[in-house]
Amino acid sequence: MRAIFLAVYRFAYTNIIRRLIFRSSAQETHQQMLRLLASLDRSPLFNSLLAAARRLVFPPHECSVGGVRLTNPLILAAGLVKGEGFETEEQAAAAVARGENIIPGWRAMPRLVGPVEFGSFTRHPRLGNPGVIVWRDETTHSTQNRIGLRNPGVKAAAVFLARHRHNLPACFGINIAVSPGITEPDRQEIEIAESFRAFLDQNIRPSWFTLNLSCPNTEDDPGSRQTEEQTRRLCRAALDAIGTDNVPLWVKISPELAPEQYRVLIRVFHETGVQAVIATNTLPRPAPNDPALTAGVGGGKLHAAALEAVCILAREKTLNNYAVDIIGCGGILDGCSYRQFRETGADAAQYWSALVYRGPLAAALIESELQHGNT
Ligand SMILES: Cc1cc2nc3c(=O)[nH]c(=O)nc-3n(C[C@H](O)[C@H](O)[C@H](O)COP(=O)(O)O)c2cc1C
Structure with a gap:
């Protein structure tokens, strides 16, 4: 039954739905998808149907990774369910008070695909970058994007999630990024602590937190946060803020770092108590419409660099017996690209671009291709 459903879905998405969707630009499609998610979130009936669809297409595959019991080892990466942008904290709070859905997809996406990482959220709301910001x-x-960490800020996001706590998924993560432009280490640590506490103080305990040290599309320099000293400071600040709340901490890092930098980072994660590393975020490349700007590349063009990062991290982990799980992310588009990560040492995986090229049930297709050895 599952195999037949997935075969029909694969045919319909590749030959009909994707062709129709690709008549619109990547940016228009992205906005339409967010509007669709917001309306799906509203309907309990649709959410029950989405959950039924997930039970039909995803084989039960529980696993333990990074201190988390995942319903499935393929996690929807940060960046889709991240919320609207606002200029100020007051405006974001007012939108929540009016009952607006400031985080489209919070309810529908986990029902349909299982584990989802929400965010990135920053300490204060951000409108993100103007103009065309998504390409394929x-x-x-x-894919390529320079969304620029558009999000409602941690305070409004936390109040919003608290308001909907009874309908939150059993398994989800929250990704928190350091605000671009904040360069002083002390200020960064305060922001990180306040961001984690914003959720915990509202009694929102996700299955995991991710500290995102690697957002490339804000003209900021994420590389400077991934030095030994800075990473250690930021991880400690996050872990201190989590305190006794007992939520595992994962860290997301960049592709194309020097091999020695990956070796240092995984040692720091082991020493500080970070339970998993997500390798990697997008590749910083010139934006298609303005080479002076940077936009992050994901999907096929990222695959080799992300796999290389996982390879170095996994070798170092085995050599030193580090207690840090590795979550591969970058161009996982089919069973073959997923298998390469698994064989290289990834314990689980995250995906984003596969949603675009293989549709909302991408993870179910990828899992089934891995199981049956076809792509
Ligand atoms: C439109 C878009 C927005 C994204 N926003 C975020 C974000 O806010 N935080 C983050 O950590 N990663 C973000 N990412 C990166 C993805 O989570 C993922 O790391 C990257 O796309 C590589 O995975 P892929 O090759 O499967 O696309 C975003 C990606 C896309 C395409």
């Missing part, structure tokens, strides 16, 4: 490259099955 169909020949390589890649």
